Amino acid sequence: MSELASNVLPFARNADGPRWRAFVPLLAVALAACSSGTPTSTPQPSAGSSATASQSAGSPSSAPSSAPIAAKTSIAFSSERDGNVEIYTMSVDGKVTRLTNDPGKDRWPAWSPGGTRIAFGSERDGNPEIYVMKADGTAVTRLTNTPGGEAMPAWSPDGSHIAFISDRDGNAEIYVMKADGTGATRLTNDPNNDFAPAWSPDGTKIAFDRDLGGENFEIYVMNADGTGVTNLTNDAGSVAPGQDQAPAWSPDGSKIAFNSDRAGNDDIYVMNPDGTGVTQLNADPAADLFPAWSPDGSQIAFVRDGSGIHNDVFVMKADGTGATQLTDATGEDLDPAYSPV
Numbered sequence: 001m002s003e004l005a006s007n008v009l010p011f012a013r014n015a016d017g018p019r020w021r022a023f024v025p026l027l028a029v030a031l032a033a034c035s036s037g038t039p040t041s042t043p044q045p046s047a048g049s050s051a052t053a054s055q056s057a058g059s060p061s062s063a064p065s066s067a068p069i070a071a072k073t074s075i076a077f078s079s080e081r082d083g084n085v086e087i088y089t090m091s092v093d094g095k096v097t098r099l100t101n102d103p104g105k106d107r108w109p110a111w112s113p114g115g116t117r118i119a120f121g122s123e124r125d126g127n128p129e130i131y132v133m134k135a136d137g138t139a140v141t142r143l144t145n146t147p148g149g150e151a152m153p154a155w156s157p158d159g160s161h162i163a164f165i166s167d168r169d170g171n172a173e174i175y176v177m178k179a180d181g182t183g184a185t186r187l188t189n190d191p192n193n194d195f196a197p198a199w200s201p202d203g204t205k206i207a208f209d210r211d212l213g214g215e216n217f218e219i220y221v222m223n224a225d226g227t228g229v230t231n232l233t234n235d236a237g238s239v240a241p242g243q244d245q246a247p248a249w250s251p252d253g254s255k256i257a258f259n260s261d262r263a264g265n266d267d268i269y270v271m272n273p274d275g276t277g278v279t280q281l282n283a284d285p286a287a288d289l290f291p292a293w294s295p296d297g298s299q300i301a302f303v304r305d306g307s308g309i310h311n312d313v314f315v316m317k318a319d320g321t322g323a324t325q326l327t328d329a330t331g332e333d334l335d336p337a338y339s340p341v
Contacts, residue, residue: 073295073338073339073340074089074092074339075089075090075301075313075315075337076089076111076118076336076337077089077090077313077327077333077336077337078107078109078120078333079329079331079333079334080331081329081331081333082331084103084105085105085106086100086102086106087109087120090326090327094326098137099118099136099137100133102122104122104123104126105122106120106121106122106124106131107120108121108151109335110154110162111135111337111338111339111340112155112159112340113155113158113159113340115339115340115341116135117132117134119131119132119153119162121152127149128149129146129149129150130151130153130162130164132179135339141181143162143177143180143181144177144181148167148169149167150165150166150175151164151166152164152195152196154197154198154199156176156199156203156224157202158203160179161178161179162177162178162179163187163199163206165194165195165197166184169186171191171192171193172195173188173190174187174188174194174206174208176224187222188226190229192210192212192213193211194220195208195209195210195211196208196209196245198248199224199249200249200273202253203224204223205221205222205224205273206221206223207219207220207232207249207256208247209244209245209246209247215243217242217243217244217245218232218234218244219231219232219233219244219245219256219275230275231275232256232273232275233260235262242262243261244259244260244269245258245259246258246289246291248291249273249293250270250297251293251294252297253273254273255270257269257270257281257293258271259290259291259302265283265284266287267280267281267283267284268282268291268302268316268320269281281300281316281319281320282323285306286305287304288302288303289303289304289311290302290303290335292337292338293318293338295338297318298317298318299315299316300317301313301314301315301337302314302315302316303333303335303336304323304325310329310331310332311332311333312326312328313325314326
């Protein structure tokens with residue numbers, strides 16, 4: 001098992017919250033890639049442990065019924081509230097439903113453009129790989145199969161491809177494959193580790209963050225074929241040399257949200273797609289991370305580490321006002337992702 005395999009999926013933490021470096025350290029050894037075969041189906045939970053059973057009212061997985069999620073949408077997220085890291089969804093009325101039920105850790109849910117499927121990362125078969133399932137948690141199918149580790153899937157806007165990270169060729173790089181798991185192609189080739197791919201709404205660009213070493217993470221963008229890599233952020237930050245991470249395109253493509261510690265604390269920012277016009281949206285004493293836009297662009301969901309004990313999912317207006325807590329459960333809640341419909 002690679003170092004990515006042992007570190008990318010657990011809920012590793014440091015004093016400043018769940019940074020990429022806590023999840024994916026630099027790899028000690030290079031790992032050769034291997035050919036992947038036809039995707040195989042993963043056995044489903046037995047009837048006695050249905051993956052789609054809703055959590056009962058008042059249980060740790062219940063959320064306030066007034067959760068202000070944008071109308072007609074839901075939020076997928078990962079949580080260890082029930083003892084293991086699994087994928088859940090929260091509907092507009094606050095109802096939380098568990099989608100996965102496997103001893104392996106499941107993380108990074110990503111909705112298909114039509115909202116019918118969810119890609120995610122899992123170590124259920126012993127190694128971090130990319131899987132896909134129906135939006136109700138059924139029909140889980142494995143898409144990747146390498147001795148390296150794969151994580152952080154992101155669908156292309158037309159649903160034909162999935163970008164993801166992998167260390168199959170040595171260090172963490174951005175790859176893209178067809179939605180059925182075939183035709184994996186490496187897009188980045190840099191000595192540094194690359195994470196968190198995010199497609200532009202028109203499908204022509206992919207934003208990502210790069211670990212430049214020394215706790216310095218910056219946001220980059222490239223063409224969808226891996227050419228034209230351009231640095232968008234370059235901030236020393238108060239925790240030199242600073243961390244800009246987790247890019248997320250607004251639905252109209254006019255802004256990129258990200259989290260940064262440039263003002264001394266992890267907060268949510270937005271910038272223009274060319275890196276100009278950086279604007280801080282919130283300034284809370286807690287660490288705010290992993291921004292995710294609602295499909296109408298009116299809201300941004302994010303993770304807040306306010307208690308110093310565990311993280312919860314919050315939502316705010318796109319201008320940074322009206323932050324409201326959506327989850328409040330024991331254990332970590334991470335990786336919020338709005339459904340497209």
